Amino acid sequence: MEKFKVGIAGLGVVGSGVVRNVRSQADLLASRSGCAFDITTIAVKDPSKSRDLDTTGIQIITDPLQIARDPEIQIVVELMGGTGLARELVCESLRNGKAVVTANKALLAECGEELLALAASSRKPLCFEASVAGGIPILKALREGLIANRILSLHGIINGTCNYILSQIAQTGASYADSLAEAQKLGFAEADPTLDVEGYDAMHKTIVLAALAYGFWIPQNLVRVEGISRLQNEDFSYAKMLGYTIKLLGTIRSHDDGAVEAHVSPTFIPRSHVLASVGGSFNALSVRGDVVGDTLYYGRGAGSNPTASAVISDMVEAALALSGGVALRPCATHSLYAKVRPFDETSSAYYTRLSVLDQPGTLAKISAVFAEHNIGISSVFQPKEHPGDFVSLILLSDRALERDYRGAIATIERLPVVSGSAAAVRVEEFES
Amino acid sequence: MEKFKVGIAGLGVVGSGVVRNVRSQADLLASRSGCAFDITTIAVKDPSKSRDLDTTGIQIITDPLQIARDPEIQIVVELMGGTGLARELVCESLRNGKAVVTANKALLAECGEELLALAASSRKPLCFEASVAGGIPILKALREGLIANRILSLHGIINGTCNYILSQIAQTGASYADSLAEAQKLGFAEADPTLDVEGYDAMHKTIVLAALAYGFWIPQNLVRVEGISRLQNEDFSYAKMLGYTIKLLGTIRSHDDGAVEAHVSPTFIPRSHVLASVGGSFNALSVRGDVVGDTLYYGRGAGSNPTASAVISDMVEAALALSGGVALRPCATHSLYAKVRPFDETSSAYYTRLSVLDQPGTLAKISAVFAEHNIGISSVFQPKEHPGDFVSLILLSDRALERDYRGAIATIERLPVVSGSAAAVRVEEFES
DSSP: EEEEEEEOOOOSHHHHHHHHHHTTHHHHHHHHHHHEEEEEEEEEEESSSSSSOOTTTEEEEEETTHHHTTOOOEEEEOOOOOHHHHHHHHHHHHHHOOEEEOOHHHHHHHHHHHHOOOOHHHHHEOGGGGGTTTTTTTTHHIIIIIITTEEEEEEEOOOHHHHHHHHHHHHOOOOOHHHHHHHHTTTOSSSOOOHHTTTTHHHHHHHHHHHHHSSSSSGGGGGGEEEEEEOOOHHHHHHHHHHHEEEEEEEEEEEETTTTEEEEEEEEETSSSGGGGGOOTEEEEEEETTTTTEEEEEOSSHHHHHHEEEEEEEHHHHHHHHHHHHOOOOOOSSSSOOEEOOOOOOOEEEEEEEEOOTTTTTHHHHHHHHHHOOEEEEEEEOOOOOOOOOOEEEEEESSEEEHHHHHHHHHHHTTTTEEEEEEEEEEOOOOO | OEEEEEEEOOOOHHHHHHHHHHHHHHHHEEEEEEEHEEEEEOOOOOOTTOSSSTTTTTTEEEEEHHHHHHOOEEEEOOOOSSSSSSHHHHHHHTTOOOOOEEHHHHHHHHHHHHHHHHHHHTTEEOGGGGGGTTTHHHHHHHITTTOOEEEEEEEEEEOHHHHHHHHHHHHHHHHHHHHHHHHHTTTOSSSSSSHHHHHHHHHHHHHHHHHHHHSSSGGGGGGGGSSSSOHHHHHHHHHHHHTTEEEEEHHHHHTTEEEEEEEEEEEEEEESSSGGOOOTEEEEEEETHHHEEEEEEEEEEESSHHHHHHHHHHHHHHHHEEEESSSSOEEEEEHHHHEEEEEGGOEEEEEEEEEEOSEEEEEHHHHHHHHHTTTEEEEEEOOOOOOOSEEEEEEEEEEEEHHHHHHHHHHHTTTEEEEEEEHHHHHOOOOO
């Protein structure tokens, strides 16, 4: 039995889960991996805060960098969040020859390339399974299980807050504001939900997924992000009528020319697709490999225990690497891809909702604009509404370039028969 | 770049897929793992057989044991099937210091303990990701991703042939015989389908899954197996009416006393559960860990490319282990569990269909028998049928011991108001 001394920075929901489960699963971890973990030190912001956790025998400190400098500690677990002090902690720990485990997607999205290079030059493991989709071992699947596959596409429901809110709206017809408030009450959303609902958290995770799938770190400013706060309730109803459900997807896709697209977008997906049945705060990722075909991974993407499950599996990974048994393959950087396709040049089918004058010729004018932009229309649908001058018109387009579609919409919004702005949502059919 | 010489035994559907994809993905494998594979030798039964595969530069032989004895070969890939010669090949290869990759679940179910012990004493890797659920990296998930979890239960759709047939019957109302014939025509079923439709293939895989989850190899005679050939079409209709669908599940579950249950059973599952939406020849496994909660893995469980995807990921695993980088952790044997709960002492809810006399008092007599055996009835349903002396009666029971349920059914079948045998299928509600 090999024993590893561990220091943890951050004792919030995840940190407490790690401490609790490292203890309760000690016999299991020993039996399966031959490793034992001794959590010697935990850095917290406020040591006086009362916690529902027995920390007897653990040194509680306030400066996380002390962990990086403690010669006794072999594995540093970074669960502080943020990109300032957390970056310092990770870098200094690696430089001091420690293995690092982190759940910090924001840090990876910003400094992944630098941190992985540092880990490689230090010949120490940097593990980050917990940074994406909590307890679902998706990074391991991409990196190892699917190593023989070019990843053609990946569509991920990777933000539990958004999925909870979207599921609530779709199921109960509640408003966005009420669903968000409900999510906050249940602990699925933060007091300031911006990072989640505007898609930035999903963007960070999308960048990590792309790094595993394509061997390079996409700069954050090249990932187009749209959140869920501007979706309207009526679009959920129309989605349902048309056989779809709306999910916030992190999407990555490779193209024949080696370019990679990456974006976070609310997306109509067919109700018959497995992703559509992923409700509440669950996460799921649909991965298409060129050899394996379609695979899917589902589970809890957040929360104390699910995230701790991933952190602890990384601690074992780190321990085995330190004891010389496991190769350092956190994320192979290579140049098989390394080019980002601008969002404008990606293509999709689109759902469009317009408010239009209820008079003959309206559809002809709108169709003409789509045709001028080389966009086919696969279906048109006019919901029965209270009569009035303006009524809703729903269109589903064929696959088109984002640039062409946006051009068409801009022109259509200027038509005299159209009032206000169009509602536009991508549609993913998952064709093979 | 490290180059590994590989010998393959068996050049059927999977073997050809491995050869093809090792070539086409060479740059990817090199970039991601730093490994290159040189397939030097392939053993086949009939070298004169014409194959749609370029084998230029590969030595084609007929005696697989020659591969085990070739001092040049470092990795042996066993894709012959069977438990005789295949066992010899695996054992001799390990004894001669080679890494072994196999997709042979029958071999593992029969000799897993022996083979893994031999691999451990030889300090060489024995990898078998492809033996269960084809391209889905489920063994890696159980062994590594979920290492911090006691596996509370696992329910797997792990036989594509059965799932194809069951999906066909449920969707089209076709007979079992016609659905089987269709599966055979499409290549989803063998000419002799017994191994698949009677559940033995799923049993082999269930044993492998249990070994990973619980650290010991359950003897085959302790795994109760029921196939799909005796299901009646009307039970699919009633399943649907009641909100269920019928799947063949490999089930493993741990109990508080450390006992493990393992069986293969046709099972009613709620149509709202993600497993219910797994159609056609796809596989999926729902895994409940005590830390991570519910997770699910989905993909193609068979076929040339999906299985090759898993075989090749194992070849990389083996290569990294040979080059000293990866710990040998094929399947930790331990004694945290190691006791099998007899099938009679497992519990389930049950669907029962009886043919009964259409007269007052019939239900009272039947209910009385269930009550005597301590079995609650959660619902009773009498489908509208052509009137006659005997009509169908459908009952759903609460969770009960298999022994009690079987006792009740035996008594009920002897009641004068009941004609013929009962149809009985387990019901899994996936309660948390």
